[in-house]
Amino acid sequence: MSDEQQLIEEVTGQEYKYGFVTDIEQETAPKGLSEDIICFISEKKKEPAFMLEWRLKAYRKWLTMEEPTWAKVNYKPVDYQSLHYYAAPKPKKELESLDEVDPELLKTFEKLGISLEEQKRLSGVKVAVDAVIDSVSVKTTFQEELKSKGIIFCSMSEAVQNHPELVEKYIGTVVPVGDNYFSALNSAVFSDGSFCYIPKGVRCPMELSTYFRINAANTGQFERTLVIADEGSYVSYLEGCTAPMRDENQLHAAVVELIAHEDAEIKYSTVQNWYPGDKDGKGGIYNFVTKRGICAGDRSKISWTQVETGSAITWKYPSCILKGNNSIGEFYSVAVTNNKQQADTGTKMIHVGENTRSRIVSKGISAGKSDNSYRGLVKIMKRAKNARNFSQCDSLLMGDRCGAHTFPYIESDNSTGRVEHEATTSKIDEDILFYCQQRGIPEEKAVEMIVNGYCKEVLNKLPMEFAVEAQKLLAISLEGSVG
Amino acid sequence: MLKIEGLKARIEEKEILKGVNLEVKPGEVHAIMGPNGSGKSTLASVLAGKDTFEVTGGTVTFNGKDMLGMEPEERAHEGIFLAFQYPVEIPGVNTANFLKTALNEKREANGQDPLSAADFLKLMKEKMELVEMDKAFINRALNEGFSGGEKKRNEMLQMAVLEPTLGILDETDSGLDIDALKIVANAVNKMRNANRSFVVITHYQRLLDYIVPDVVHVLQGGKIVKSGGKELALELEEKGYDWLKKSSELTV
Numbered sequence: 195m196s197d198e199q200q201l202i203e204e205v206t207g208q209e210y211k212y213g214f215v216t217d218i219e220q221e222t223a224p225k226g227l228s229e230d231i232i233c234f235i236s237e238k239k240k241e242p243a244f245m246l247e248w249r250l251k252a253y254r255k256w257l258t259m260e261e262p263t264w265a266k267v268n269y270k271p272v273d274y275q276s277l278h279y280y281a282a283p284k285p286k287k288e289l290e291s292l293d294e295v296d297p298e299l300l301k302t303f304e305k306l307g308i309s310l311e312e313q314k315r316l317s318g319v320k321v322a323v324d325a326v327i328d329s330v331s332v333k334t335t336f337q338e339e340l341k342s343k344g345i346i347f348c349s350m351s352e353a354v355q356n357h358p359e360l361v362e363k364y365i366g367t368v369v370p371v372g373d374n375y376f377s378a379l380n381s382a383v384f385s386d387g388s389f390c391y392i393p394k395g396v397r398c399p400m401e402l403s404t405y406f407r408i409n410a411a412n413t414g415q416f417e418r419t420l421v422i423a424d425e426g427s428y429v430s431y432l433e434g435c436t437a438p439m440r441d442e443n444q445l446h447a448a449v450v451e452l453i454a455h456e457d458a459e460i461k462y463s464t465v466q467n468w469y470p471g472d473k474d475g476k477g478g479i480y481n482f483v484t485k486r487g488i489c490a491g492d493r494s495k496i497s498w499t500q501v502e503t504g505s506a507i508t509w510k511y512p513s514c515i516l517k518g519n520n521s522i523g524e525f526y527s528v529a530v531t532n533n534k535q536q537a538d539t540g541t542k543m544i545h546v547g548e549n550t551r552s553r554i555v556s557k558g559i560s561a562g563k564s565d566n567s568y569r570g571l572v573k574i575m576k577r578a579k580n581a582r583n584f585s586q587c588d589s590l591l592m593g594d595r596c597g598a599h600t601f602p603y604i605e606s607d608n609s610t611g612r613v614e615h616e617a618t619t620s621k622i623d624e625d626i627l628f629y630c631q632q633r634g635i636p637e638e639k640a641v642e643m644i645v646n647g648y649c650k651e652v653l654n655k656l657p658m659e660f661a662v663e664a665q666k667l668l669a670i671s672l673e674g675s676v677g
Numbered sequence: 678m679l680k681i682e683g684l685k686a687r688i689e690e691k692e693i694l695k696g697v698n699l700e701v702k703p704g705e706v707h708a709i710m711g712p713n714g715s716g717k718s719t720l721a722s723v724l725a726g727k728d729t730f731e732v733t734g735g736t737v738t739f740n741g742k743d744m745l746g747m748e749p750e751e752r753a754h755e756g757i758f759l760a761f762q763y764p765v766e767i768p769g770v771n772t773a774n775f776l777k778t779a780l781n782e783k784r785e786a787n788g789q790d791p792l793s794a795a796d797f798l799k800l801m802k803e804k805m806e807l808v809e810m811d812k813a814f815i816n817r818a819l820n821e822g823f824s825g826g827e828k829k830r831n832e833m834l835q836m837a838v839l840e841p842t843l844g845i846l847d848e849t850d851s852g853l854d855i856d857a858l859k860i861v862a863n864a865v866n867k868m869r870n871a872n873r874s875f876v877v878i879t880h881y882q883r884l885l886d887y888i889v890p891d892v893v894h895v896l897q898g899g900k901i902v903k904s905g906g907k908e909l910a911l912e913l914e915e916k917g918y919d920w921l922k923k924s925s926e927l928t929v
């Protein structure tokens with residue numbers, strides 16, 4: 195190994211810091227997947243009949259589908275019959291205050307630096323936390339204030355029970371049951387997730403936030419999130435997650451659907467920190483996510499911002515369907531891969547309406563022996579007169595053994611459309627680090643400074659308190675441990 | 678201040694420095710000249726602590742401290758500054774941000790409080806005037822897309838802000854136009870004082886008209902083969918290095 199490789203390895207060979215397991219009693223479904231299991235899940239969750247029907251339809255569809263393969267991603271096949279499809283912390287009673295929350299759980303949040311108490315104490319900035327541990331919502335805060343504005347923010351399970359008409363109207367309208375292999379699976383077995391409805395003309399007064407964690411061994415995670423912004427409303431939704439260290443690969447196949455009506459705006463931000471596996475990639479999480487939003491009404495806007503540092507394998511394309519005239523779709527992304535991580539991410543912007551605009555800013559960072567691919571599709575449909583897209587795809591390589599690939603696809607059926615694409619590749623090598631050190635900046639600090647500078651445009655799109663957390667995560671995933 | 682004795686260094690089995698001796702006293706300016714590939718930049722890199730070069734012998738002390746055991750950033754905190762022959766480009770980090778981080782790291786290492794944003798900007802403004810640099814540059818990514826001369830000027834700005842006690846300038850004059858050369862020389866001269874020393878590596882005696890050295894050395898084949906006053910530079914300009922080679926071979 196040359197000195198340079200060794201140096202880069204030292205700088206980037208950081209072990210996962212958040213590896214711990216919370217000890218909470220589980221109530222778990224038997225392993226495997228069948229119509230019986232689906233009935234078990236639906237019954238457990240006391241779902242109305244339409245939901246069970248929908249799940250079974252999805253399951254039957256899934257049986258006919260084949261697992262996709264991708265050119266740039268390699269992984270051991272998942273044995274779907276050896277997974278548990280339902281696990282819930284045993285409910286003891288309804289929780290009214292933090293004092294009633296399992297202290298183990300609070301400790302976990304504290305280790306992550308996101309304790310509910312801390313959140314509550316945050317003056318000025320209110321963050322409503324719908325904490326999902328495994329599959330069932332444990333705690334929801336700030337409900338009252340939201341309720342007074344007519345905003346519904348609750349777990350998916352609660353929404354299915356309390357607002358079945360909204361769920362039935364919108365679920366599967368953006369990501370149809372049979373959209374892809376993983377969305378079909380999710381539709382059949384989704385355990386929980388978040389539901390959010392903002393009524394006409396309401397500006398949601400706080401950032402909505404959910405922290406997801408995988409906590410039960412061998413439990414596939416199938417979150418389902420649905421955000422609906424009615425006419426003229428606004429909401430900013432934050433999703434963040436980190437997972438404990440595990441030996442076996444864990445599958446995560448979430449579905450997120452966003453619907454923005456006329457003049458509505460949805461900002462959806464993610465800081466994603468699934469366990470990436472050890473240095474050899476062992477034990478990391480498979481993250482196959484379908485995220486899609488539709489700008490259904492004129493002048494609506496959907497903006498995806500994501501900072502991805504985790505997972506052994508990430509496969510994820512937050513997309514926008516720009517159906518309304520003058521609607522806007524945005525995608526801001528930082529994706530970090532280290533060691534043996536593989537990421538295949540990107541976005542799809544489907545221009546349907548007239549004068550629709552989209553903007554894509556993708557920043558890939560590859561370190562170690564990782565592979566980072568960006569795949570972007572900009573599609574301009576026949577009706578989309580004067581559609582505009584701007585894409586900026588940058589890659590940052592740390593050292594010589596990692597890879598970055600950019601695949602921009604453009605399909606245009608309307609000659610008035612304009613698509614601009616810019617791409618750059620930069621490398622942090624030993625000479626750059628030495629230059630910084632010569633100026634008095636230690637290696638780790640230099641990496642942090644360069645990475646934060648490089649990602650600034652995306653980090654700036656995150657809400658303040660999230661941006662700080664994201665910077666911390668970037669530093670943690672790329673720096674060598676101090677001392 | 679700086680004392681180098683019998684310094685030997687190599688890279689991948691190739692010995693480049695073969696026993697360098699050099700002493701720089703406080704307030705002195707030493708010029709190092711010598712043919713291409715003779716080891717001038719290597720000497721500068723080894724002094725700054727680049728670990729691709731393996732030090733195989735000799736000692737380097739700086740203000741009485743053994744320097745060879747220090748990390749590059751520790752040497753910087755001790756007051757050593759190297760203006761690189763080929764400054765790198767750092768994507769995404771602008772000069773102001775970079776310099777603020779560097780300065781505050783140095784201050785922290787020396788037990789001082791970090792400079793506030795306002796104080797830092799004031800300092801930057803003052804130093805930019807010293808090197809006559811347009812403020813448009815400091816908001817661009819460090820050296821990214823800078824011309825060769827602009828990069829060199831940026832090195833001088835950094836030196837002025839970091840206020841080292843020993844400035845090593847590796848061919849800072851190469852690639853500069855006449856006006857820029859004067860500006861750089863002027864900045865160095867303004868920084869010269871009884872406690873601050875410079876080692877100036879150059880191929881051209883012209884620079885030494887502006888930055889008048891106390892001593893001129895010739896580095897050849899990994900050794901200092903001749904030292905003299907500033908008139909040595911003139912002699913080299915006239916005769917080249919070959920005559921020294923012969924005489925040094927004779928003395929071996």
Ligand SMILES: Nc1ncnc2c1ncn2[C@@H]1O[C@H](COP(=O)(O)OP(=O)(O)OP(=O)(O)O)[C@@H](O)[C@H]1O
Pocket residue numbers: 688689691693711712713714715716717718719720729762
């Ligand atoms: N990384 C390296 N790998 C191999 N050889 C090297 C390396 N760096 C320097 N050298 C060699 O060491 C010798 C001295 O190089 P150095 O850059 O110190 O010369 P210099 O005196 O600064 O020359 P110049 O006047 O051209 O700048 C050269 O023969 C060069 O090829």
Ligand SMILES: [Mg+2]
Pocket residue numbers: 717718719762847848
């Ligand atoms: Mg040189």
